[in-house]
Amino acid sequence: MTLRFHFHPLSSYCHKALIALYENETAFEPVVLNLMAPEVRAAFRKISPFGKMPALEDTGRGHVVNEATTVIEYLDEHYRGATRFIPADADQAWQIRMWDRFFDNYLHDSMQRTVGDSLRADGSRDPYTVEQCKKRIFEFYGILERHMENRDWIGAQFSLADCAAAPALFYANTIYPLGRDYPHARAYLSRLMERPSYARALAEAEPFFHFYPLDPKPQRVLAAV
Ligand SMILES: N[C@@H](CCC(=O)N[C@@H](CS)C(=O)NCC(=O)O)C(=O)O
Secondary structure, three states: OOEEEEEOOOOHHHHHHHHHHHHOOOOOEEEEOOOOOHHHHHHHHOOOOOOOOOEEEEOOOOEEEEOHHHHHHHHHHHOOOOOOOOOOOHHHHHHHHHHHHHHHHHHHHHHHHHHHHHOOOOOOOOHHHHHHHHHHHHHHHHHHHHHOOOOOOOOOOOOHHHHHHHHHHHHHHHHOOOOOOOHHHHHHHHHHHHOHHHHHHHHHHHHHHHHOOOOOOHHHHHHHO
């Protein structure tokens, strides 16, 4: 086994890369991290300079790859499978990369800040930032709703952008459920959750969901709205 994947089953950015690994049934050794333990955190910093999960260690090729997007690009290049994450067509490729950045920089970031704020102690919360994030999440929902009107995936086929979309949308939906105004975005989230690669990552996250501060059961939310 040459690939070691350092991650936590609850982590949204880890889900993003895990989807790519599961899509192509790429063999890897899972290394589950408990970054609450100072010794684990210190050891992990040696392979991930900013201390952020996920990290993919390729012992065969002698590389450590950080950043979920880069992990997926690396897999697409060196551990290629039936699902290709970056389209061969150059114009399709930049659009997929652009949507990957949209999901990370606007939806995922706003979701992560909001969840992070809810975990802070009283007195150290930041309502202004939470409000800004809420605006950005709903702005994003609107953009996504229009984009998904006539399509199943962000591009012509399942890609890097859909790997980015799945956890960002899954967790954002636990904070601000996609309501009646977003039928196409809701249907897209359902498709992502039913995709075997993400269904598997979510099933593996299930035993850890009690650590998550919100209700992580969007199936029920989706059914209720
Ligand atoms: N830009 C990074 C973000 C990764 C990230 O934020 N990871 C979170 C988990 S979802 C993490 O490692 N948090 C632990 C910490 O900050 O101590 C990526 O795309 O991989």
